[in-house]
Amino acid sequence: MHMEQPQKTLSNLSRLATGETACITGIHAPDDIRLRLQAMGLRTGRVARVIRRTRLGPMQIRVGSVDLIMRRRDAARVTITASQ
Amino acid sequence: MKRIAIVGMPNTGKSTFFNRLTGSSSRVGNWPGVTVELLGAHTILGGEAVEVVDLPGIYDLHGFSDDEQVVRSFLENNAVDQVVMILNASQLDHQLPLALQIHKLGMQPVLLVNMIDEADQLGIRIDAESLSASLNCPVVLISARNGTGMTAATDALLENMQSVTPVQPSELKAHLHADDEIVSHAELLVSQHVSSPSLLVRKMTERIDRVLLHPVLGLPLFFLAMFLVFQTVYTLGAPLQEAVAWLLELFRGWALDPLANVLPASVFGFLVNGLYDGVGTVASFVPVIILFFFLMAIVEDSGYLARAAYLTDALMARLGLDGRGFVMLLMGFGCNVPALMGTRVMRSRSLRLLSMLVIPFSLCSARLQVFIFITTALFTPKQAPYILFFMYLASFAAAFLTALVFGRRLKSDEPFVLELPPYRKPVLFQVLMRGWHEISHFLRRASTFIITGVILVWWLTHYPEGSTPGGAGTYASMMGDWMKPVLDPIGISSIMSVVLLIGFVAKEIVIGAIVAMTGLEGAALNSYMTTQMDGIQAISFMLFILLYTPCLSTLATQLGESRSWKFTGVSLAWSLGLAWVVSFCFYQGARALGY
Numbered sequence: 311m312h313m314e315q316p317q318k319t320l321s322n323l324s325r326l327a328t329g330e331t332a333c334i335t336g337i338h339a340p341d342d343i344r345l346r347l348q349a350m351g352l353r354t355g356r357v358a359r360v361i362r363r364t365r366l367g368p369m370q371i372r373v374g375s376v377d378l379i380m381r382r383r384d385a386a387r388v389t390i391t392a393s394q
Numbered sequence: 395m396k397r398i399a400i401v402g403m404p405n406t407g408k409s410t411f412f413n414r415l416t417g418s419s420s421r422v423g424n425w426p427g428v429t430v431e432l433l434g435a436h437t438i439l440g441g442e443a444v445e446v447v448d449l450p451g452i453y454d455l456h457g458f459s460d461d462e463q464v465v466r467s468f469l470e471n472n473a474v475d476q477v478v479m480i481l482n483a484s485q486l487d488h489q490l491p492l493a494l495q496i497h498k499l500g501m502q503p504v505l506l507v508n509m510i511d512e513a514d515q516l517g518i519r520i521d522a523e524s525l526s527a528s529l530n531c532p533v534v535l536i537s538a539r540n541g542t543g544m545t546a547a548t549d550a551l552l553e554n555m556q557s558v559t560p561v562q563p564s565e566l567k568a569h570l571h572a573d574d575e576i577v578s579h580a581e582l583l584v585s586q587h588v589s590s591p592s593l594l595v596r597k598m599t600e601r602i603d604r605v606l607l608h609p610v611l612g613l614p615l616f617f618l619a620m621f622l623v624f625q626t627v628y629t630l631g632a633p634l635q636e637a638v639a640w641l642l643e644l645f646r647g648w649a650l651d652p653l654a655n656v657l658p659a660s661v662f663g664f665l666v667n668g669l670y671d672g673v674g675t676v677a678s679f680v681p682v683i684i685l686f687f688f689l690m691a692i693v694e695d696s697g698y699l700a701r702a703a704y705l706t707d708a709l710m711a712r713l714g715l716d717g718r719g720f721v722m723l724l725m726g727f728g729c730n731v732p733a734l735m736g737t738r739v740m741r742s743r744s745l746r747l748l749s750m751l752v753i754p755f756s757l758c759s760a761r762l763q764v765f766i767f768i769t770t771a772l773f774t775p776k777q778a779p780y781i782l783f784f785m786y787l788a789s790f791a792a793a794f795l796t797a798l799v800f801g802r803r804l805k806s807d808e809p810f811v812l813e814l815p816p817y818r819k820p821v822l823f824q825v826l827m828r829g830w831h832e833i834s835h836f837l838r839r840a841s842t843f844i845i846t847g848v849i850l851v852w853w854l855t856h857y858p859e860g861s862t863p864g865g866a867g868t869y870a871s872m873m874g875d876w877m878k879p880v881l882d883p884i885g886i887s888s889i890m891s892v893v894l895l896i897g898f899v900a901k902e903i904v905i906g907a908i909v910a911m912t913g914l915e916g917a918a919l920n921s922y923m924t925t926q927m928d929g930i931q932a933i934s935f936m937l938f939i940l941l942y943t944p945c946l947s948t949l950a951t952q953l954g955e956s957r958s959w960k961f962t963g964v965s966l967a968w969s970l971g972l973a974w975v976v977s978f979c980f981y982q983g984a985r986a987l988g989y
């Protein structure tokens with residue numbers, strides 16, 4: 311899948327600004343948390359877009375047809391690479 | 395009898411489908427994790443009696459949270475003849491992997507692609523026939539809410555049930571196939587059989603969220619909405635309550651009062667002044683509660699709860715809780731018991747325990763009845779709604795303080811990730827169902843501990859023989875004398891101690907107990923209350939009732955869910971102590987300031 315492409319800017323989901331999109335490359339978390347985040351839609355290769363974020367609170371993220379709210383601390387576990 | 399199990403991801407409409415199929419009233423709400431417990435019902439399908447089981451939602455079959463554990467252990471311990479899987483039509487890319495997992499376990503499910511009405515509006519087209527052919531299992535497009543496709547769905551169910559062999563209980567996890575393989579298979583299926591616009595826009599939801607999730611206005615709007623809900627409950631509810639009380643009095647004058655000539659005075663006093671008036675006064679609050687639950691059902695069904703979680707998570711994070719905990723506090727406004735059960739969606743035990751420690755402070759509808767009763771008696775109609783709103787704020791404050799105190803011990807690193815559903819129009823039928831549910835709930839409680847409690851209080855306040863009813867010499871007044879040193883400093887008259895004691899069983903009985911104790915009702919009762927307490931004492935009394943202990947069912951649920959006597963004991967001791975300290979500070983503070 312998308313994994314073979316050379317990874318340009320490696321970053322994580324919590325750094326993404328409102329309106330920006332990126333491609334998910336992986337989740338760095340213990341197994342149970344990783345499986346859960348994947349089952350909720352955060353899968354490698356999917357494109358994520360930040361719908362809204364506030365300075366302190368959680369962020370709203372859209373992956374495919376699913377809208378999620380998640381804390382930045384948890385979003386930081388999701389690595390991304392710039393998507394065109 | 396054949397058994398059908400309904401599975402699927404959270405918030406896909408499983409309970410809506412279940413209700414439509416069986417005519418039951420499983421609770422429905424636009425929030426992932428409404429159903430956290432099994433619910434079975436019997437119905438006739440194609441001339442044959444079947445048992446249908448509504449299950450909590452699951453994200454995958456790895457099963458970690460307690461509500462998902464319910465599903466897993468059900469499937470592992472019970473033979474199921476037919477699995478029905480409900481999917482959300484606009485999220486097939488997201489939900490098909492679970493369907494494939496279930497299929498690969500050999501369960502031969504019938505796939506019901508639900509909410510087809512929403513998918514249509516979004517411009518999504520699903521080719522059910524070709525999808526069914528490549529999956530090799532029946533696929534039917536339905537709208538459980540509107541009823542479209544229900545006949546086709548039951549036909550498919552019946553036909554499939556002829557051919558499937560019942561799935562025997564098995565260790566589910568052992569059979570799980572590699573996730574990656576399943577996901578790419580699902581992607582392939584979606585690309586072949588589903589056509590959807592490249593960008594899904596839910597215009598309505600986005601427009602509403604721009605306002606309700608506004609970074610600055612969001613929270614103030616939340617509190618405003620809350621205030622309006624309670625204002626409505628009070629302004630519409632108080633006259634309703636009076637109307638029912640009037641009807642009950644009418645009935646009494648017409649049918650019961652003549653009995654005074656027939657029955658001995660003490661029997662009449664017990665039956666009419668004690669039991670009828672006591673239970674009747676409690677019953678007169680039922681319309682207020684129904685009204686309250688109508689409004690709650692509208693809020694729950696709209697999808698706003700998930701927004702409330704978004705808005706409050708930052709604050710809750712500081713307290714060691716999360717946005718879901720806040721939503722459970724809101725659900726607790728209805729009744730603490732389902733709110734406690736709702737914490738099953740949390741996987742970390744310490745987060746669950748901390749949430750279960752704060753939920754009992756949520757001002758449930760039974761406490762609301764008591765507060766409406768007291769505020770109506772002691773405050774002007776203008777003041778009353780503000781006093782009520784103040785009690786809600788106090789309820790939040792107590793919950794937050796508790797979290798602050800215990801948060802350090804019950805730390806967790808559970809991720810906070812929550813699906814944000816689109817706004818949905820509340821269904822009138824659901825809302826009415828909820829009201830009906832509350833009436834039957836009341837009748838069940840009334841027939842058990844409300845009547846028992848009222849009788850007990852009547853006895854305690856009228857015996858031993860020769861004492862002044864409701865006054866000196868009764869068991870209740872002896873009890874009051876013991877409790878005096880505790881109650882005096884917080885401004886509660888010691889005669890109320892028997893009322894507080896009975897309120898431990900259920901808060902509704904508090905009103906019935908006061909009626910049974912005094913033998914008064916209506917306006918006479920209100921003026922009696924003004925002789926018992928002034929405004930400051932009334933608030934102190936209400937603060938105490940709010941905090942001192944949740945009802946018996948709540949405690950039992952705390953024990954059942956935590957499986958820990960120690961936890962339940964700590965929770966009870968803490969709330970008793972907190973109640974006394976808060977009332978003491980409030981009462982003595984207000985008096986010191988000259989009120």
Ligand SMILES: Nc1nc2c(ncn2[C@@H]2O[C@H](COP(=O)(O)OP(=O)(O)OP(=O)(O)O)[C@@H](O)[C@H]2O)c(=O)[nH]1
Nearest residue numbers: 405406407408409410423427428429451537538539
């Ligand atoms: N538009 C639309 N909404 C639906 C349909 N079916 C259910 N809903 C709504 O979807 C929401 C979730 O319905 P539930 O029946 O509670 O879903 P559930 O799968 O039982 O949810 P959990 O018990 O939380 O797992 C409610 O707001 C329903 O009114 C449908 O066919 N169309």
Ligand SMILES: [Mg+2]
Nearest residue numbers: 408409428429
């Ligand atoms: Mg349900």
